[in-house]
Amino acid sequence: MNPYSDDKIVDSWEKNASQWSAAVRGGHIESRKLITNKAIVEAVLSRSPQSVLDIGCGEGWLIRELSLRVPHLVGVDVVPDLIEKAESAGGGDFLVASYEDIAGGAVEGSFDVVVCNFSLLGKDSVEALFKALPAMLKTDGVLIVQTPHPVVASDQPYIDGWREGSWAGFGSDFIDPAPWYFRTLESWVALFAGNGFRLLEMREPIHPKTHKPASVIFTGANKAVHATSA
């Protein structure tokens, strides 16, 4: 298997499903606990959605977090072990599907918000998913993506490309880290604009210790909305 590929990402996450679930549920990931979890919840709730699709939902914490406020919640992940854990904990409906499956129509219905929280890690799979997303949103729906802040996260030359994964800071039971495809801010904005999204917001949650952005959260609206409302 190509060590820098969308397939390898899935392979690695399958090997770390239990460790990951324990880390998320135990609040072991400092940046998430301090800032990025709250930031994505606020971004989603700022839209007052009646329906949310969480793509790459993992063990389902975000669905559970939203469950008191949002009536219709669906979580999707490619890793069966993670979806099994999410289903056990409840809060919404869950489904095993790859990004290619989703792009091919695996998720029924349309949503007020589609959210991808640190889950767009690949290259081709992400690009295929973006093409399919506008059709999965209601007319006034939005796509919300949280990802590491490219300018802060990169200690390599600032260009798109595969990066080696790392479990630095995680427990010794984490193995075979997933590679990830780095995109500059320019490329993220192009991914939204090129697929017909109007970028409404780009939040930069600030890490309380470093005083730098801990992440970036893009909110993009269906182009159609603004054709209608303008």
Add this chain to the structure above:
Amino acid sequence: MNPYSDDKIVDSWEKNASQWSAAVRGGHIESRKLITNKAIVEAVLSRSPQSVLDIGCGEGWLIRELSLRVPHLVGVDVVPDLIEKAESAGGGDFLVASYEDIAGGAVEGSFDVVVCNFSLLGKDSVEALFKALPAMLKTDGVLIVQTPHPVVASDQPYIDGWREGSWAGFGSDFIDPAPWYFRTLESWVALFAGNGFRLLEMREPIHPKTHKPASVIFTGANKAVHATSA
């Protein structure tokens, strides 16, 4: 005079008009010479404009650079000495006007591109200008803004606010540096979106020495365009 104010910016630039003109015309500013001049010219020409308004044009280099490719060029600056130098060198029409004047209708006509190249340095003046800009663009016109990359430029906490100016790296004949109002990327995007612009692009020209973004160039379209074309 408040040392951190829009007025102080104008005051400082008036004192440095000759020094600045000499530095620009002599190619003394490395980042401009290596990367950001070319980047803004390319961003403007990528729109194949028939008319360009350069707001904060200084001594007029960008108008001159565009003059072989763009038939209708207008440059505006608040500093009379700079406009005098721009007029002497030619390439387009030039006008002395403050951002408040421009917001109040000082520039006639509408343009394919309005460009602000490292010229949006203030707070209230910039916000007032943004409100007025959509009406100064043709229906399918765009606003192009180049500014220091906030994430790279800031060694202070990443929050909006006034910053002390500096002429470090410039000659000893530069005096009394202008303060500037720092905006995060989040705030820049909000300035575009909040004034009805659809962000089409966010270019990040890479500095060939540091391999980090030397600047950021936003291109925003009139909302109306997409209402019509969608």
